[in-house]
Amino acid sequence: MATKLKFNSYPRVVQSLIDSAVMIKRSSTHIIRNTDQLLGTFFQPIMFLVLFAAVFGGAIEASLPAGVSYLNFLMAGIIVQTVAFGSTTTAIAVCNDLQKGIIDRFRSLPMSNIAVLNGHVISDLFRNSISTVVMILAGLVIGFRSSANVVDWLMIAGILLLFTFAISWLAAVVGVVAKSVESVQWLTFIIIFPLTFASSAFVPTEGMTPVLKAFAENQPITHVVEAVRALILGTPIENYGWLAVAWSLGILAVAIPLATYLYSRKSA
Amino acid sequence: MGAGKLAIEVENLTKSYGKTEVLKGVSFKVERGTMLALLGPNGAGKTTTVRILSTLLSRDGGKVTVEGFDTAKDADKVRSVIGLTGQSAAVDELLTGRENLVMMGRLYRLTRQSAKKRANELLADFDLLTSADRPAKTYSGGMRRRLDLAVSLIAAPPIIFLDEPTTGLDPRSRIAMWEIIRKLMKGGTTILLTTQYLEEADQLADNIVLIDGGKVAAEGTAKQLKNQMGSDRLELVFSNKKPYRAAKNALTGMQLNENEAQLTLVVPVDNPNDDVRAVLEKLNAAKASVDSLALHKPTLDDVFLSITSKQGKGVE
Numbered sequence: 001m002a003t004k005l006k007f008n009s010y011p012r013v014v015q016s017l018i019d020s021a022v023m024i025k026r027s028s029t030h031i032i033r034n035t036d037q038l039l040g041t042f043f044q045p046i047m048f049l050v051l052f053a054a055v056f057g058g059a060i061e062a063s064l065p066a067g068v069s070y071l072n073f074l075m076a077g078i079i080v081q082t083v084a085f086g087s088t089t090t091a092i093a094v095c096n097d098l099q100k101g102i103i104d105r106f107r108s109l110p111m112s113n114i115a116v117l118n119g120h121v122i123s124d125l126f127r128n129s130i131s132t133v134v135m136i137l138a139g140l141v142i143g144f145r146s147s148a149n150v151v152d153w154l155m156i157a158g159i160l161l162l163f164t165f166a167i168s169w170l171a172a173v174v175g176v177v178a179k180s181v182e183s184v185q186w187l188t189f190i191i192i193f194p195l196t197f198a199s200s201a202f203v204p205t206e207g208m209t210p211v212l213k214a215f216a217e218n219q220p221i222t223h224v225v226e227a228v229r230a231l232i233l234g235t236p237i238e239n240y241g242w243l244a245v246a247w248s249l250g251i252l253a254v255a256i257p258l259a260t261y262l263y264s265r266k267s268a
Numbered sequence: 269m270g271a272g273k274l275a276i277e278v279e280n281l282t283k284s285y286g287k288t289e290v291l292k293g294v295s296f297k298v299e300r301g302t303m304l305a306l307l308g309p310n311g312a313g314k315t316t317t318v319r320i321l322s323t324l325l326s327r328d329g330g331k332v333t334v335e336g337f338d339t340a341k342d343a344d345k346v347r348s349v350i351g352l353t354g355q356s357a358a359v360d361e362l363l364t365g366r367e368n369l370v371m372m373g374r375l376y377r378l379t380r381q382s383a384k385k386r387a388n389e390l391l392a393d394f395d396l397l398t399s400a401d402r403p404a405k406t407y408s409g410g411m412r413r414r415l416d417l418a419v420s421l422i423a424a425p426p427i428i429f430l431d432e433p434t435t436g437l438d439p440r441s442r443i444a445m446w447e448i449i450r451k452l453m454k455g456g457t458t459i460l461l462t463t464q465y466l467e468e469a470d471q472l473a474d475n476i477v478l479i480d481g482g483k484v485a486a487e488g489t490a491k492q493l494k495n496q497m498g499s500d501r502l503e504l505v506f507s508n509k510k511p512y513r514a515a516k517n518a519l520t521g522m523q524l525n526e527n528e529a530q531l532t533l534v535v536p537v538d539n540p541n542d543d544v545r546a547v548l549e550k551l552n553a554a555k556a557s558v559d560s561l562a563l564h565k566p567t568l569d570d571v572f573l574s575i576t577s578k579q580g581k582g583v584e
Binding site: 005006007008009015018019022025026029030033034100101102103104105106107108109110111115 | 319322323324344345347348350352354355356358359360362363367371372374375376377378379381382386403419420423424
């Protein structure tokens with residue numbers, strides 16, 4: 001009690017930004033200190049990339065447009081798949097917080113409600129960005145080549161960041177709703193797995209049955225994959241760029257208020 | 269801040285979970301700079317009361333103010349004047365002790381420098397300086413509780429809620445925690461403590477509110493509560509059933525507390541000098557020889573057991 005304490009007296013908005021910054025720092029520290037998960041972040045995408053390229057490459061290359069290697073085709077798909085599966089981490093982190101006493105602590109503080117979720121979602125954006133870069137570098141090592149210029153890469157980064165942000169908020173909803181970390185795992189799995197595999201992430205949609213094809217061609221993962229792929233391969237992007245952005249914004253418009261609402265109601 | 273001398277005011281507070289009534293009209297007041305112990309068995313409604321006071325839970329009815337602020341309408345104002353230490357140590361396990369303190373300080377609106385300085389001070393005060401930069405998951409149970417309490421003090425709030433702060437601690441850590449709590453009281457902090465341990469309430473609190481089954485069963489200072497129990501008790505232990513039964517017959521008419529399994533009789537005595545002699549004379553006449561005897565002053569345990577056993581079981 002010796003020293004005189006100094007309090008900030010910023011406007012509410014500024015203060016809630018500080019709250020979010022504090023929570024982002026917290027969640028990022030979690031990511032760095034959770035060594036097992038961090039290793040998974042790096043090695044799982046590389047493993048997927050190498051395995052898919054090696055196992056499916058030969059069989060699928062025949063059905064690709066002439067001159068397109070499967071590795072170059074796969075890159076967009078594997079990046080989006082990694083980001084989508086990576087959102088599980090957000091859901092687990094949110095769920096973990098809610099299971100522990102620390103959430104009562106946060107709730108009893110004069111802090112902004114959304115900051116806890118913001119912390120997890122935004123720190124996951126960093127983590128996903130790092131693993132995406134690692135994957136692209138690994139791809140370059142095993143023969144991935146792209147004709148994309150700097151502007152194309154910036155567009156790719158923009159589309160992916162927005163999509164990652166959206167799907168992490170969706171995962172935050174799952175994290176708030178789920179009753180345990182185990183149920184987070186299967187909940188995200190049954191949402192993400194069909195969406196990524198029934199898409200153009202790994203194979204062209206042409207060979208799919210009509211029903212599956214109709215689904216695959218009209219869902220967010222395919223649209224994001226197609227946009228990124230067009231930019232990587234230098235083919236026409238058609239409407240996929242706008243569709244990818246629209247899906248992400250649409251998901252955000254639902255997921256942010258829903259997650260925040262459910263979070264503030266939980267345990268009350 | 270208004271509200272005169274009162275730091276906490278609870279009036280006719282009610283709360284139900286579904287059809288289960290957890291609080292059935294609880295009222296109490298806590299004056300600034302004093303400590304109130306909410307004492308009660310498991311499921312009496314202690315934690316529910318603290319959760320409502322610390323804005324974690326909404327109430328169904330009644331009035332609840334903290335430093336004059338309504339916990340429902342002015343939740344943010346309430347939050348900036350309270351610190352909460354819950355039953356489970358609410359610290360971030362992956363962050364170090366110091367990081368925990370600074371983080372919470374920032375969320376309490378402290379400036380960065382102030383948060384860091386204050387964290388250092390508390391780490392020293394709570395004997396955590398040597399482990400300050402290790403992740404909290406490596407801490408022992410006692411250290412974790414100390415960190416948890418330190419965290420709730422980071423912004424030096426005028427009111428602290430301690431929800432069973434020593435449950436599960438070994439005796440040495442418990443006594444260390446009591447010392448810390450006493451220091452806080454000396455510093456003028458208003459404290460609301462919940463506990464199942466009568467000794468804890470007896471040792472620390474200015475006033476005690478005994479709640480059971482969602483109602484206030486008794487209140488007052490430890491001394492007042494003990495006085496409510498009235499007389500001292502004479503405990504007689506016998507070596508076998510024969511003298512036990514003879515004594516029981518000889519003492520009929522007195523308010524005996526019998527325990528045949530343990531061969532013990534307890535007799536209330538108002539005036540030790542005369543009453544003990546009278547009892548012994550009766551035993552002598554009945555040839556009931558006593559193995560051992562002891563005179564007990566009433567304890568809070570007696571108050572607690574006599575009140576809570578009347579009311580039956582509560583709900584969590």
